[in-house]
Amino acid sequence: MSLRISFSVLAITLLLVGTSADDLVEELNSISFGYTGVHGPEKWGSLSPLFSACSNGKRQSPVNIVKNKVVRNKNLKPLTRDYSTANATLVNNGFNIGLFFEENVGVLVADGKNFSLKQMHWHSPSEHRINGEQFPTELHMVHKAADGSFAVVSILYQYGDADPLLSKIKNELNELAKEVCAKNEESHIPVKALDTKHMEKKTRKYYRYIGSLTTPPCTENVTWSILGKVRSISKEQVELLQAPLDSTCKKNSRPLQELNGRQIELFAELGDS
Template structure:
């Protein structure tokens, strides 16, 4: 009889814990990339997210070269990055390297934007002539008045990426943490390890690619497609709590926006392969 009571008590506790964990998970998962909380529904989930459905200048987009205007006067992208303390954070929908106090700046339109974090989307969110690559990194910069500029770099399968290679051990440990915003200290991380590979870049005005989809974001997409190994992409996908192996928002309508191309030498950009 006592044993039965003990078993019943344990069962009740297990049910209680399961319910609590279920509530936490439901609360943490405010949006995802499929089903009723997927991208086509983001604008309906919260009033403050309505721009996701109603905005006219949304991201990502398909970069179609025939619609691009060459702007040699945009000038070289001026970066002034520095190594700084960072942490690795699992946001549930992507893995992020966060520099709490910033890691240097980029200079855009006469303004310095401080590098705050970088994160990955698989597959890539921006496409080139309709082609979607397996990975994209977003380097997110902000001003003190919360203006945002993002550098996007696309990756195809090939040799491993050296920046990701240094993070794999911590990323593996983080994948076992089920708490929202699980975090691992990285120590000093130098963002200059993230190689752009080209001075050419596309630029347009868009939005955040996750809710609340805020517009007015300056997007800078590097022209060169870099390489990443299949194992690295697989590890990134496995580390994300979402679990479906995809965290890319579909491309959005350009709605008449101009995509500008900076190239040091006036002429057409090379074809991607």
């Protein structure tokens, strides 16, 4: 089964595509995409002219990070993240699980520019790879600046101890798994007073490149920061993230994209490499 564009994707698309909202809604409601078969990633670009960047774009994501090919950039600064406690909504849009914030939950400062945290969602297995290694899960923290540009902080996870954030919303994830979505619907579970303060741990190392959204419309010029520290997640938590999803989207990772001459840069504090 393929999945129609959800409100979550539509909300981002409306900010990025230069067309009228009514026309865009009508067209998007008629489009389905998925991760297998005739609606899979290799076909996304042909599903709609709105998705042309998925096949024609030259700055697409995700990518493989080859450590001995990255360039250390001494002009990059530490990522400054200041998050707080806020109400959120846990959403199953059929192809991933996400947390969406209606109020101001915090700010990322990247290259001297402020980006507000809007949502975070998970992909399993990971979309980005390091030296070809794919990890069990990847979290995308999506931030938006006042000028409409996006910056995504990516966190990779390996199997081990339970992730603190997912532990906090375990009951809500279990509740979400009971909901059944139609192709063009979402399941929503409110999450009250979610504390995201622990997500702003000091960043000693990250990889930086300019890429795209990893789902249609695959819009480019997204600033990516992939944290160098791999965090831990339990197998039970990965299963909880996959349980509510359609059977064709339990593995919701877009294949690797070509760099096409792009350079991946490295920020590392003295002593890290």
